[in-house]
Every structure is written in C-alpha cells, then in structure tokens.
Amino acid sequence: MPSKPAIILKSGRDKSARAKHPWIFSGAIERVSDEIKSGDYGQVLDKQNNFVAWGFYNTDSQIAVRLCSWRAADCDPKQLIKKNLQKAWHQRVNLFDEQTDNCYRLVFAESDHLPGLVVDRYADYLVLQVHSLGMQMMKDYIVDCLRDLMPQLEGVFEKSEPKYLSLEGYKGVSFGVLWGKEPPDLLTVLENNHQYLVDIKNGQKTGLFLDQKSNRRYLAGFARGKRVLNCFSYTGGFGLEAALSGADQVLNIDSSDACLQIGQQQAELVAQNVDFLKADVSKSLDLLAVENKQFDLIILDPPKYAESAKQIKRAARAYKDLNRRAMKLLPLGGYLATFSCSGAVDRKLFGQIVWSASLEAGADFAILEELHQSADHPVLLSFPESRYLKGLFLQRVS
Template sequence: MIDVVLKKGKEKAALQKHPWIFSGAIEKVKGKPANGEVVKVYAADKSFLAYGYYNDQSRVAVRLLEWEEEQLIDQQWYHKKIKTALAARAHLLNEDTNTCRLVFSEADFLPGLIIDKYADFLSLQILSAGMENIKADLIAILKEELSPKGIFDKSDASARTHENLEAAQGLLWGENPPEFIEVKENGLRYHINIADGQKSGFYCDQRDNREILAAYTKDKEVLDCFCYSGGFTLNALKQQARHVTSVDSSALAIETLKHNLSLNGFAEDSQTSFQSDVNKQLRAFKEEGKIFDVIVLDPPKYAPSRSALDRAARAYKDLNRLGMLLLKSGGILATYSCSGAVDLETFKQIIAWAALDAGKEVQIIKQFHQPEDHPVRISFPEGEYLKGLLLRVL
C-alpha cells in the first residue's frame, strides 16, 4: 500500500477525525497511486494517521476512511459499515414510510457513497473514485442485505467532475425501475421518477420539516415554491389547508405533482400548479395583488461553493424579500437553504437583510434541520447542509 506523508503541522484535522486531506497539506507521495486507491496517511513524524482514498485530480486529495491501523479496508470492512448504517435507519421504515436515505457519505464513514431507498428499489450516487472502484462489491453487499428489486445508478452529479469521473446513469442490477415508483412517506403516497428526477429521485431530507410546517396550514392559503413533486403541498392538504398554490420551473415536477395529488385523493380544486420561474411568478403574484397565509421557499443549492457565497446571498435575499411581500400580516414563511457554504448564522443575516428591504418585522419561531437519516458527524460539520427558519412576518 502506498504511503502519503503530510507536511509538518498538517496532521491536526486528521487526528480530530476530519475526513478530508487537502492537496496542499501533502508533503510527498511514495509512489504513484491510482485515483481512488486506498493509501496510508502519515504525519510528518512518520506516525500513522488513517487510511483513505487518494485522488490527485481533486482538491480533496485524500478522503479518509479508517483511523485504526490494524483494520483491513476490504469487502468485509465495507459490509460492516453498510450494515451499521442500515441498522441506524431501520426504525424509520414502517407501513407509513418506505423511503429514506440509507447511506450518507462521510457521515457514515463511506465518503462519496449515497444510497436512497424507494420502496423495493435502491438509487445510488457514487461521487468518489474510491467508491467507483468498488462498485461491484457494493452491489453484492446491497443484494445480500436488502434483496431489492433493482439497483439504479444515479451518479450524474457535478461533484464527480472533481474526482475526474464521468457522469453515470443506468441500471446496475435487477429490474429497471418503472417510470413512476410508488413510495410512502408519513402516510402520504408519492410517485418517484428515479431516472429523470432531480438528485436521486426525491428529497427525503425534508421529511420531518414537511410535517412540522403542515401543522400551521389548516384552513390557510398556502404557496409552495420550488414544489418539485409536492412534498410540502401534499402535507398541507393532508392537514386541510384551504388551498395550495404550487410553483416549479420543471414540467416533470408539475406532472409528478399532479400524479401525487390524484394518488392521495385530494380534490382538484384544492390546488393550483404553475410551471414557471419562481422569482418571475412571485413578481406576477405581487402585481396581481395576491396574498397568502403560509409560504414555503425551498430553492435549489444557490451556493455550491464558498466562492459563490456573495452571489447566493443576493439570490436568497431577493427571494425572501419577495416572499415576505406576499404574506398577510402575521403570516408564516418557511424558508430553507441546502447550500453547505451558507451556515445558519449567515442565513439568519440574509433573512434580516430581506426583512429590512421588505419593510417587515420578522420573528423566528422555529429552526429546521436535516433529518436523522442525514446525520452530521461531529468531526465533519460540513455535512450539515440543510437549514431553515420558520418565520412569522409582521
């Protein structure tokens, strides 16, 4: 196994179990490891630090896996890690919920591996060269542990380019998933399109937050922005919202939402869909004089990196300002950011700027987080990407 030696003083993060070694921290590499090969990482004093995946194409040159030198990184090691991750989620799956995230990358000590369960199918995102190299082993483990009908590769994320990997999508094993897989989450039924849907097919990271917000929607006029397949819309209707207006720019999202409304037996006149750019539609609503009791703003990732933070802050501020202007006095705004580069305190500051521009007083009444199947390792705070605020706008 090839050795990677760090520069003097660069071992602190690894000793604290942070899983990333940046290229600038490396003093020398003894040999030429292939991208994704497991290497041994040493401090400058030659003391062992950890095993990890090496990749000279990535700014994160080593993704650490294991800190115990006597451990072998073999199929048995991967099997144990996956079994541990599955066991931690077992209580989340029941007759009312048959979808969740089974493996969450660094949070489960499996950097670059994301596995989502959709009823009897699995959707994989492989985002590191190390995980790409052991794809066959992963499939064998998942077949043994879960006996799925099919395993689908949804590794089309832009993150793969940082590992010098091409996008990949298609059936890995078993049956091809149907165009729409039916899943249940919190007693609601959804049609999921793995192949053509966003991310791995569904946003299970908002499972808890959808239920929390729904408690505020009974008899209310609700606006669900970036609605995708209708998670917030359906939960609001389940709690007897008077009417929900749903907006998304994706034709597939709106089509899927219509399927889901029918699937759950909600009356057609209880909901209206707009396939439109959200900011454009919010301005149109303002010109029409429309107002709402509850608004949901759940945009895509505006800041994929810290270099995009200033631009993202402006986008979040403008979006939230528009939302505030469409609320009745005392109305509820649920606003989210899935940008890891935007921490909660920064997000609060952006909301404060939006409130100032909108001429509104705002109270924070709850804070939203990602659910427990998206855990955050205490040694890897970067894994906490989803945050949100429940606001009363006065």
Template sequence: MIDVILKKGKEKAVMQRHPWLFSGAVERVKGKPANGDVVRLVDAQGKFLAYGFYNSQSRVALRLLEWNEDVQINDDWFRKKIGVAVNGRANILADGNTNTCRLIFSEADYLPGLIVDKYADYLSLQILTSGIENNKAVIIDELQKLLKPKGIFDKSDAGSREHEGLETTSGVLAGSPPPELVEVKENGLTYGINIAEGQKSGFYCDQRDNRRIVAEHTAGKKVLDCFSYTGGFTLNSLRFGAANVTSVDSSALAIDTLKKNIELNKLDAAKHSAIQSDVNKQLRKFKEEGEKFDVIVLDPPKYAPSRSALDRASRAYKDLNRIAMLLLNSGGLLATYSCSGAMDIDTFKQVLAWAALDAGKEVQFIYQFCQPEDHPVRASFPEGEYLKGLLCRVI
C-alpha cells in the same frame, strides 16, 4: 501499500478525524497510486496517521477512512460499514408509514462519496468518488444481500464526478429497471417517484420531518409552495386542511408528477393549482397582481455550492425572501430553507433580517428546521450539516 507523507504542522485536522485532506497538505507521495487506491497517510517522521482513498486530480487528495493501523480496508470493512448504516435507519421504516429514506449518507456514514436512497423496493445509488467507484462491486453485492431490492439504479450523473476523474453514469446496476413511477410512502402519503429522470436521486427525503411540521400550520390557510418539485409540502398541506394551495416549479415533469400525486392520495384537486414557471418571475407577477398568502414555502436549489459563491448566494436568498415577505398577509408564515452547506444558520438568519428590513417587515423566528436523522451530521465533519431552515412569522 503506498505512503503519502503529510506536511509538518498539518496534523491537527487529521488527528481530529476530519475525513478530508486537501492536496496542499501533502508533502510527497512514495510511489504512484492510482486514483481511488487506499493509501497510508503518515506524518513527516513516518508515523501512521490514517488510511484513505487517494486521488491526484481532486482538491481533496485523500478521503480518510480509518485511523486504526491494525484495521484492514477490505471487502469486509465495506460490508460492515454498509450494515451499520442500513440498520441505523430501521426505526424510520418500522411502522410502515414510510418506506423511503436515505440509507447511506457519504462521509456521515464513513463511506465518502456513496449515497444510497431507498424508494420502496428499489435503491437509487450515487457514487461521487473514485475510491467508492473502485469498490462498487462489493457495495452492490452487500446491498442486495441486506435489502433484496427489486433493482438498484445508478444515478451517478453529478458534475462533481469530473473532479475525481470520473465520467457520469446512469442505468440499472442490478435487478430490474424501476417503472416510470415508483410508488413510495412518506408519513402516510404516497408519492410517485421517477428515479431515472427525477432530480438528484429521484426525491428529496431530507424534508420529511419539515413537511409535516409546516403542514401543521396550514389548516384553513391559503398556501404558496415555491420550488414545489413533486409536491412534498403541497400534499401535506392539503392533507392537513389547507383552504387552497398554489404550487410553482419550473419543471414540467415535476408539475405533472405532482398532479398525479394529488390523485394518488385522493386529495381535493379543486383546492390546488399548479404553475410551471420560474419562481422569481412568478413571485414578481403575484406582487403586481396584488396576490396575498397566509403561508409561503421557499425551498430553492443550492445557491451557494462553495464558500466563494456565498456573497452572490446571500443576495439571491435575500431578494427571494424579500419578495415572499411582501406577498404574505400580516402575521403570515414563511417557511424558508437553504440547502447550501456553505451558508450556516447564523448567516441565513442575517440574510432574512436584511430581507425583512428591505421589505419593511418585522420578522419573528418561531421554529428552526434541520435535516432528519437519516442525514446525520458526523461530529468530526460539520460540513455535512447542509440543510437549514426557519419558520418565520412576518408582521
């Protein structure tokens, strides 16, 4: 096995078991490992530190896997990690009210670059690193053995694969192709999920708990669900007795699927209206028209993909939340989220404070949202904590 020598003084993060080693920390490489090969990381004196996936094209030169020199990174190692991750989600699926969740969450489950989501009898798989790509066969085999899905679909179409020297891929990896809409259950509600054409892996199961919590505040209320996608917050609000719900999303496919989901759950379509539009434009239109709401949900896409984008993203979050605050009746609730890992909760609170000041509003934070248990945060990898949100009372 090829040795990668660490620069002197760069041992701290490795010893603290952070799974990323950036290229600037590498002193030299003995030999010429291929991208995705497992290598030994050693210190300047040649002492073993960890095993990891190597990639010469990525800023993250090594994705560390194992700190015990006696452990072999082989097929059995991957099978064990997959089994532990899958078994750790069993309680989420136990009562039958939910049959969709994230089974494997990349670094958080010690498999950097592998994401696996369960949608009823189908699995959606994303491979984002060359090391996982090299071990795709054993991964697919173990998933089939453990879960016996009807099909496994490849959604490895993320642009981040380019940084690993990988082309984007999509299509059936095993079993049968999924139907146009796979019906899944989450907290007792049924959703039609378009795995092949939907965003990300097909659905946002990271908001499972938060949808229910917000919905508990919507009985008899006028609700606005922004960036509604296929209707997670909308459906829950209607089920909990909202007077009416308006859903806004720029995707025609998402809006169409949302309407089908309302029919699927036999919810009152007369209490719902859907608008296909850019959310920022639509919020400004509502303001011009004098519209007011009791509850507004803001669940935008990732505005800050990296720390370098944080200032620009903060301005975008502030403007979005400022307009939403102006559309709320006094005492109304704003459920607002950021899925940008680069923005921590304290910065997000500060952004909302600025938005409130500009809007001339007072804001109380009455609940703090986070990602659910199938999106765990590894103690040595705080970067895995990406989803945060606040339920705000706006006065």
C-alpha cells in the same frame, strides 16, 4: 520509510485528520509510496511515520485522500465498507417505520464513513450516487453488500453526476441499472404514511428531496385551514402534505412542466384543493403582489444558489430578493418557511440575509423554529460541511 505503502503528511499537517475530519487536501501531503495509485485504499501516516487514518487516495482530486477509518486494524477496505454499510442500515431502520416510510437516505457519504457514496432507498429500489473514485472502484462490491442487507430488492440504479466525477478524474459509466430490474417510470413510495410518485430515472437528484422529509411533516402541522404557497415545488411534496393536513388552498409553483405533471397525478390520487403553476417563481411572486393576493403559509425551497465561496455575494442577493417578495404576501400572523441548501452559505449568514429581506419588506418576523436536514442525513461534529441544509420558520408579528 514505513514498512507498508503509505501516504505521508507534512509536518504539522495531521491535526485535522486526527480530529476526524474526513478530507486531506493535496497540499498537506509530503509524499506517497509508489505502490499507491489513484483509487487505492491506503494508510495515512504523519511525518514521524505514526499512524493517522485509512482512506482512498486520488491524485486527480483536490481532496487527495478521503478518510474512512481511524483504527489501525481496518486495513481491509472490503471489510470496512461492509461494516459501515451495516451500521448505516441499522441506524436508518431504527429511524423509520417500514409500514409508513419506505423512502429515505440509507448512506450519507462522509457522515457514514463512506466518502462520496450516497444511497437512497425508494421502496424496493436503491439509487446510488458514487462521487469519489475510491467508491467507484468498489462499486460492484458495494452493490453485493446492499443486496445482502435487503434481500427483497428489485433493482439497484446508479445516478451519479458527471460534474462531480470529472473532478475525480473518473470517465466511466455513471448512469443506469447496476443490478436487477430497471425502475418503472413512476414508482409509488411511502413518506409519513402518504403516497408519493417518484421518477428515479429522470427526476431531480435521486427522485425526491429526501432531506426535507421531516420538514414536510413539521410544516404540515400548521397548514389546517390555511392558504398555502409552495415555491420551487418540484413535484409538490410540501404542498401535498399541507393539503392532506387540511389546508384550504394550495398553490405549487415550479418551472418544470414534467415535475408539475407528476405532482398533479399525486394530487388526483390523494388530495383536493391543490393547484400547480408552471412559472418563474420571482415573477409569480411579483404578480401575486400586484393582484393583492395573500397566503397564510409560504414555503421557499430554492435550488442551490452558491456552489462555492466565490458565488456567495450573488447568492445572498438572490436569497434576499426572493424572501422580500414572499414576505410581502403574508398577512399579520402569517408563516414563512425559507430554506437554503447552499453549503457555502452558513446558518449565520442565511439568518442575516433573511433579516435584511424583512427590513426591505417593511415587516417584522419572529423565529419559531430553526429547520435542518432530516435525521437520515446525519451531521458529524467533526465534519461541519455535512450540515448543508438550513431553514427558518418565521411568523410575521408586525
């Protein structure tokens, strides 16, 4: 037995962990020292008691160990968390100009070696999603570290999702102010030097879909003089960027009245020629086709259609139907930006689905660009699961 409490892996089950994949599933574990309880930070050893990594253990989760470090010296979880938070902070500071962008993902969980922890910055507020038991146990310390990194902070707010915490066996408080002031109902932030209104407390996710930051900027470059249709618009981010970049007409469609109201407030402040429609997207696309409406640029950014591999077949059908409907509204030379945030649907399958939709639409498309999540959502080569957002920017060629 090892001299210190440890998590011992079965023979031959250390390969993935040594390749720096951050998850160890329960089936790979031979035994766990009695001293190690759920939420504890412990060392992982192979069958021969050789060091493999450090991580947070949880007997209630299918992911039994979430790894944080592959250095034997990183035995103090607080020092490791502080170091990884500082590293993540410096990486983001080098990505964005404070004068034009003050909203971004500061910590992206496993990709920043802080498994289960998401931290999003919105001006002088931080929003946390803490979806692992180990990070929940360290939450107060994490807030202290973040306050040291950002002395100008006005508040830290938690907005964790109970459905993920239930998988971790955590039943504590997961919503509300962790430190400082409560965020205002609508907070003004800057993205790409444009103002956005964010509802941190009641909006979807943490307030904005920050993973689309670079894609909003990229697609705006094709919007001048165009008729733009933004589907599943949320608060209208893609549409607002298009309008500010000279689009002739922008129509945002979403099923949430609250989200569209925020979008309308934004448009009144900074843009013209922006309309909002509360409706089902698929039904609206069919109706627009009946009315012989056409758009020069269409954005499809639907919600996650597949939570797991079991739902892939149904999701593929939904993606195909959605893209087929949109393709019929594009003239020759028109552009389609289509996305999937379903991690279970990989890039290759998504491309096949979109190609199948084009056949049913009776149109041919060329891929101009493959799109992905913004750089503040880094993808680790050792953790392909961190590449969840994929997109295709297409042009109709026949």
